Amino acid sequence: MDLIDFARGPALQWSLALFIFGIAWRLIGVLLLHRKVDHSLPRHQDTTMGGVRLIFSRMWPKPEFRQSNAVHYALSYTFHIGLFIVIFLFRPHMLFIRDLTGLSWPTLPSGFVYVIGAMTLATLVAMLVRRMSHPVLKMISNFDDYFSWAVTALPVATGLLAVSHLGARYETLLALHILSVCLLLVWFPFGKLMHATLFVISRGTTGALFERKGAST
Amino acid sequence: MRDKTVLELLQARGVSRRGFLKFCATTASLLALPPSAAAAIAETLGKTRRPSVIWLSFQECTGCTESLTRAHLPTIESLIFDAISLDYHHTLQAASGSAAEAAREEAMKAAWGQYVLVVDGSIPLGEQGYYSAIAGVSNLEMLKETAAGAAAIINMGTCAAYGGIPQANPNPTGAVPVSAIIKDKPIVNVPGCPPIPVVMTSVVAHYLTFGAVPELDHLGRPKSFYGDTIHDRCYRRPFYDQGKFATSFDDEGARNGWCLYQLGCKGPTTYNACATVKWNDGTSFPIQSGHGCIGCSEPNFWDKGSFYQPLSAGIWGDRQATLGTAAVAGAAVGAVAAASTRIRQQHASEEK
Amino acid sequence: MSDSKPIDIPVLALGPRGDDMTGRAILRQLEELLAALVERDEPGSIDLRSLPFGPEDRQLLEEALGEGEVEAEVESMGPSRVRETGIPGIWWVTHYGSDQQPLAELLEVTYCPEILITPSDAAKEGLSALRARLFESDHMGR
Numbered sequence: 001m002d003l004i005d006f007a008r009g010p011a012l013q014w015s016l017a018l019f020i021f022g023i024a025w026r027l028i029g030v031l032l033l034h035r036k037v038d039h040s041l042p043r044h045q046d047t048t049m050g051g052v053r054l055i056f057s058r059m060w061p062k063p064e065f066r067q068s069n070a071v072h073y074a075l076s077y078t079f080h081i082g083l084f085i086v087i088f089l090f091r092p093h094m095l096f097i098r099d100l101t102g103l104s105w106p107t108l109p110s111g112f113v114y115v116i117g118a119m120t121l122a123t124l125v126a127m128l129v130r131r132m133s134h135p136v137l138k139m140i141s142n143f144d145d146y147f148s149w150a151v152t153a154l155p156v157a158t159g160l161l162a163v164s165h166l167g168a169r170y171e172t173l174l175a176l177h178i179l180s181v182c183l184l185l186v187w188f189p190f191g192k193l194m195h196a197t198l199f200v201i202s203r204g205t206t207g208a209l210f211e212r213k214g215a216s217t
Numbered sequence: 218m219r220d221k222t223v224l225e226l227l228q229a230r231g232v233s234r235r236g237f238l239k240f241c242a243t244t245a246s247l248l249a250l251p252p253s254a255a256a257a258i259a260e261t262l263g264k265t266r267r268p269s270v271i272w273l274s275f276q277e278c279t280g281c282t283e284s285l286t287r288a289h290l291p292t293i294e295s296l297i298f299d300a301i302s303l304d305y306h307h308t309l310q311a312a313s314g315s316a317a318e319a320a321r322e323e324a325m326k327a328a329w330g331q332y333v334l335v336v337d338g339s340i341p342l343g344e345q346g347y348y349s350a351i352a353g354v355s356n357l358e359m360l361k362e363t364a365a366g367a368a369a370i371i372n373m374g375t376c377a378a379y380g381g382i383p384q385a386n387p388n389p390t391g392a393v394p395v396s397a398i399i400k401d402k403p404i405v406n407v408p409g410c411p412p413i414p415v416v417m418t419s420v421v422a423h424y425l426t427f428g429a430v431p432e433l434d435h436l437g438r439p440k441s442f443y444g445d446t447i448h449d450r451c452y453r454r455p456f457y458d459q460g461k462f463a464t465s466f467d468d469e470g471a472r473n474g475w476c477l478y479q480l481g482c483k484g485p486t487t488y489n490a491c492a493t494v495k496w497n498d499g500t501s502f503p504i505q506s507g508h509g510c511i512g513c514s515e516p517n518f519w520d521k522g523s524f525y526q527p528l529s530a531g532i533w534g535d536r537q538a539t540l541g542t543a544a545v546a547g548a549a550v551g552a553v554a555a556a557s558t559r560i561r562q563q564h565a566s567e568e569k
Numbered sequence: 570m571s572d573s574k575p576i577d578i579p580v581l582a583l584g585p586r587g588d589d590m591t592g593r594a595i596l597r598q599l600e601e602l603l604a605a606l607v608e609r610d611e612p613g614s615i616d617l618r619s620l621p622f623g624p625e626d627r628q629l630l631e632e633a634l635g636e637g638e639v640e641a642e643v644e645s646m647g648p649s650r651v652r653e654t655g656i657p658g659i660w661w662v663t664h665y666g667s668d669q670q671p672l673a674e675l676l677e678v679t680y681c682p683e684i685l686i687t688p689s690d691a692a693k694e695g696l697s698a699l700r701a702r703l704f705e706s707d708h709m710g711r
Contacts, residue, residue: 004486005521005532012531017543024547025554032555034562091460092529095479099530100540109460170446171486234688236645239664242684245616246673252614499670 004171007178015182016100022189023197030201043214050211051204058203075127082120086113086156110163117160124153148192154180223262223297223425237262247419247494248431249441258426268297268425269328270335271321272306272373273363275356276349276383276392277338281374282308284411285418287497297422304332307351318352325366333424334367334402336360336395339376339383343391360398369403369430370395373417375513378406378437385519396437403430406437410513413494416442436516438488447484447510450492453477471507481525482509489514592626595676596633602678603658612679630676634659643684647672651682 001009044050061069087093088105090113098104107113128149131137158180162173187193221229227237241255241262248254274282286309303309304324305317312320324332338356341348346357354362364370372395375381383392396404407420420439423431431439448454456462456476463470464479476482484492487510491502503510509525512518522532533539595615602613620626635655643649647667653660660677662684687695 002516005517008522008530008532010533013533013536013539016531017539019543020540021543021547021550024544025551028548028551029554029558032552032559034559091462091479092527095527096529096531099527100536107460109458111458112460165449174486233645234691235643235684238684239643239646239649242662242675243664243672246618246675249619252616252675252677498666498668 002171003175004178007175007182011179011182015185019185019188022186023194026189026194027197027201030198038212040213042212044211047208047211051206051208054207054210055200055203072130075123075130079120079123079127082116082123083152083156085116086120086159089113114160114163117156117163121153121156121160124149124156128153144192147187151180151184151187151191152193155184221267223265223267226267227262227297244419244422244426247415247441248423248439249444261426261428265425265428268302269304269324269332270302270421270425271304271324271332271363271367272309272335272337273356273359274307275336275338275340275360275377276390277374277376278382279308281337281411281417282306284414285373287414297418297425302333302421302425304328315352321363325363329366331368332366333421334363334370335373335421336370336377337373339380339392339394340398341383341390341392343389348390357398360395364395364399364402367402369405369424370399371405371407371420371424372396372437373407374412375408375410375516375518378408379516381410382519385517404437405430405433405439408436408438408443408514408516409489410518412514413442413490413496415494416490434488436488438514442490442494443488443514445488445490445493447487447489447492447504448482450490451484451504452492453504466507474507477504477507477509479527480509481523481527483512483515483518483521483524483528484510485528487512487515589623589625589629591620591622592629592633595620595626595630599656599659599676599678603656606658606678606680612677614675614677614679617674617676634661641685649684651685 061073085108088097089108091107091110094104094107131141131145131149155177158173158177161167162170162177165173167173168176184193188196224237228234232240238255238259241258242252244258245252245255305321307313307317310317310320338349340346340356340360342357346355349356351359372378376383376392377395380388380392380394383390384394396406405420405424407417409416420431420442423439431441434440434443436443448457451457453474453476456474457478461470461473461475462479463473463475463477465471466480478485482504484504491510492504495502495505511524512521515521522530526532595617598615602615605611605613637653637655637657639651639653641651643651647665647669649662649664651660651662658678658680660679660682662675662677662682663671664673664675666672
């Protein structure tokens with residue numbers, strides 16, 4: 001079995017299984033947790049809207065921080081949107097998901113996606129440089145942050161190498177690309193990347209709590 | 218005839234000096250050599266004695282020979298190959314039975330250590346190799362015996378090069394490629410199911426001209442023909458970059474000649490010259506005729522998932538079952554984890 | 570037979586890249602080769618089939634090089650078309666197979682492409698053939 005067959009076969013199979021296993025584990029584990037009974041008198045009874053509101057309102061900085069966090073927000077938005085385009089709006093990727101789920105949707109011209117991919121990678125590198133040079137960010141960063149960065153950046157980098165045939169033969173680069181995605185899938189549920197699903201729960205819970213207390217969000 | 222040079226033999230067949238120069242120029246171009254190589258080819262063929270080629274057909278469908286006999290005719294490389302050099306080919310030669318086998322033995326004796334051995338078909342190892350035999354001699358025996366006196370071996374077709382369809386799962390005959398048996402001779406692989414005719418004759422002509430194997434890739438294929446992927450040289454490539462794909466074999470995209478990636482085209486991972494040299498005297502190639510590449514010049518092409526599944530899709534059997542099991546198992550572990558946390562929390566609050 | 574209509578699959582798409590970058594590069598290389606011919610008497614050639622050569626590149630080359638004074642057809646193992654471009658010393662040579670299929674296309678930088686020159690062996694044979702014909706006509710009593 002050559003590398004590409006291994007990547008497309010057993011490697012993908014097992015990493016996807018671990019990905020789904022891990023996500024189910026952590027989500028169910030969090031959702032079934034016991035919550036302390038709040039004995040205080042609620043200011044509002046229905047807290048759903050408060051939860052939903054916070055999920056969205058936290059996507060934008062508060063006016064007080066807008067100035068100081070502008071760069072951070074700009075970079076974060078760029079690479080998140082870039083990742084979305086690269087992952088979901090590139091035809092071969094859509095076909096991969098269609099093969100698994102049966103869902104399909106329109107995609108963008110491949111040439112455009114390559115440009116977005118390069119921009120995404122550049123932004124990711126800028127984020128890493130910022131993390132390593134900013135005194136506070138540097139202090140609060142741990143292995144999880146750096147490793148999660150690496151497993152996110154690697155598929156983008158190897159994908160770009162594959163389309164540009166740089167460094168090795170296409171099938172080798174494609175195999176490395178798929179294997180880097182396997183690494184991402186396996187790490188995803190167990191590291192900080194899980195924020196992609198947990199942010200809804202944490203913000204929703206906090207929002208609901210604030211709503212109940214009548215606190216400003 | 219054996220003492221004459223290739224040029225003399227060509228001239229005896231009515232090829233003029235100009236025709237010969239033209240052959241040298243076109244061969245250099247076809248083999249992706251610099252134009253200056255044409256002069257070297259001319260000089261070599263003016264001195265080289267008549268070469269000898271022995272062609273053995275093993276576990277195969279004769280598709281490679283069918284393809285070969287449809288080479289652009291009459292070109293000089295095909296003249297050099299079949300009219301001048303070919304001493305044994307049991308499908309093409311007139312002799313049969315013991316006379317044919319005698320021709321093989323005679324050719325081997327006459328040019329021991331110098332002839333080129335061409336093989337098409339894989340070699341079955343099961344049942345002591347007697348799944349396939351010629352004149353009571355197993356393919357395995359005949360290959361070993363004939364390869365011993367060969368200067369080089371050229372594997373025609375994916376079966377001889379990589380095992381091909383006979384070796385595909387479940388490989389009932391225990392088929393293997395030539396390289397699994399012969400380890401001590403230079404081997405050139407010319408894979409394809411079948412290979413492009415002019416590629417077959419040119420590779421043989423290249424060896425006969427230069428007396429050395431051409432530059433090969435890591436799978437033993439001549440780089441001049443197998444240096445680029447079908448995808449990279451495909452005339453439909455711009456549509457891939459523009460994101461224009463045929464989504465079925467009779468939709469608007471298919472009629473417009475858009476990229477066949479979504480319909481399972483294996484062009485991006487297949488190295489061959491179909492997109493440039495083309496088939497049937499340069500008429501067309503599969504993608505031009507509306508069907509994706511099936512990747513026939515790559516090892517194990519028959520066992521790499523469906524021909525109609527996009528290249529980016531994973532290849533394993535029952536996805537739903539695997540991933541469903543993973544989800545259920547994950548949910549169960551999550552529930553257990555939450556339950557144990559709850560018990561711990563309860564203990565902690567009771568202790569307070 | 571079914572009454573389904575044949576589907577027309579378009580086979581002409583865009584050029585390799587849709588620009589004439591290769592054509593421009595070839596013109597630069599021709600300049601060097603022609604300089605080598607003029608200064609050092611060294612002929613050279615460019616194999617157009619070895620390059621990613623699109624219709625835009627062809628158009629650029631044809632316009633830049635133009636038409637010259639000489640155009641010749643050689644009939645040997647299929648036709649070959651040899652024509653001098655508007656730049657003397659640069660020849661456009663196309664070899665076709667016996668089925669009219671182009672086999673090779675070269676830009677030769679030389680005073681005269683070798684395929685046009687009569688080989689000396691052929692000239693010797695020509696001499697004896699001519700003498701034989703003279704001998705024949707002498708004995709016909711003219």
